[in-house]
Amino acid sequence: MTSVVLRVAAAVAFAYFLGGIPFGVLVARHLHGVDITKLGSGNTGATNIFRSLGWRPALVVAVLDVAKGAVAAAVALLLLPASSVGVNLSDLFVIVAGAGAMAGHMFSPYFRFRGGKGVATAAGAILVLMPWVFLALLVVFVGLVLLVRIVSLASILTAFAFPLAILGVYQGQDRPVLFGFAIIAIPSILWSHRANIVRLLHGEEPRITMGRAAAGRGKDRT
Numbered sequence: 001m002t003s004v005v006l007r008v009a010a011a012v013a014f015a016y017f018l019g020g021i022p023f024g025v026l027v028a029r030h031l032h033g034v035d036i037t038k039l040g041s042g043n044t045g046a047t048n049i050f051r052s053l054g055w056r057p058a059l060v061v062a063v064l065d066v067a068k069g070a071v072a073a074a075v076a077l078l079l080l081p082a083s084s085v086g087v088n089l090s091d092l093f094v095i096v097a098g099a100g101a102m103a104g105h106m107f108s109p110y111f112r113f114r115g116g117k118g119v120a121t122a123a124g125a126i127l128v129l130m131p132w133v134f135l136a137l138l139v140v141f142v143g144l145v146l147l148v149r150i151v152s153l154a155s156i157l158t159a160f161a162f163p164l165a166i167l168g169v170y171q172g173q174d175r176p177v178l179f180g181f182a183i184i185a186i187p188s189i190l191w192s193h194r195a196n197i198v199r200l201l202h203g204e205e206p207r208i209t210m211g212r213a214a215a216g217r218g219k220d221r222t
Contacts, residue, residue, distance in 0.1 A: 007079040008080070011076040011080070013100070014100075015097045015099075015101040018068050018104065019068045019069070019072060019102060019105040019108075020105065020107075020110050021104075023068075024048070025037070032057065036048060039053075045061070045117055046061040046120060047151050065124070066124040068104075068105065068124060069101045069121035069122055069124025070124035072100065072124070073098050073101075076096075077129075080093045091129065091181075094125065094129045098124075101122075105118045117193075119155055123138075129178075132169045133162075133169050141154050150200070153196075159190070162182040163183055163186075166182050
């Protein structure tokens with residue numbers, strides 16, 4: 001039991017410090033010579049990079065942020081594989097590690113505990129733990145972005161599709177931890193996007209274009 005606790009602690013600590021690497025800050029500073037926290041919403045995530053610097057650096061940051069969650073989840077699987085503890089405990093362990101990476105991304109220990117919202121980092125953990133669910137949600141998210149042109153709205157609607165995707169992919173399988181995680185994710189996403197929701201209700205949330213975000217009265221903090 002002590003060994004399991006130590007492995008969990010090590011995986012979560014690793015995930016937190018890995019997730020805390022502020023790739024948005026590094027890309028903006030070293031490739032564009034700007035401080036991203038002084039542009040747009042001040043958020044270090046890919047959406048603010050996109051709105052402030054364009055889609056190319058935003059894509060780089062998004063891939064790196066997804067990679068943080070994926071590596072954290074993969075390390076967790078290596079430290080506590082399902083064969084040693086059972087699939088449900090292994091699922092829970094990976095989710096906890098993914099949450100650690102998200103916390104690091106949102107509250108970076110390298111950047112005055114500032115960061116992004118952790119959606120891309122969470123997606124990386126989902127990619128490792130539930131690859132088919134990840135692909136389904138990616139299709140939903142991209143389709144919604146193209147349809148509504150509002151990243152925050154697409155993120156919120158994709159969160160509601162999360163448990164449905166799990167039911168479709170794991171139909172008949174006993175994976176209650178995954179479904180529970182998907183249900184918990186919905187209010188979490190709603191809470192993290194509460195400012196965006198207010199702007200959506202007032203018609204002030206900026207839309208994106210094929211280049212950069214369309215000008216809007218509100219700032220995006222996705």
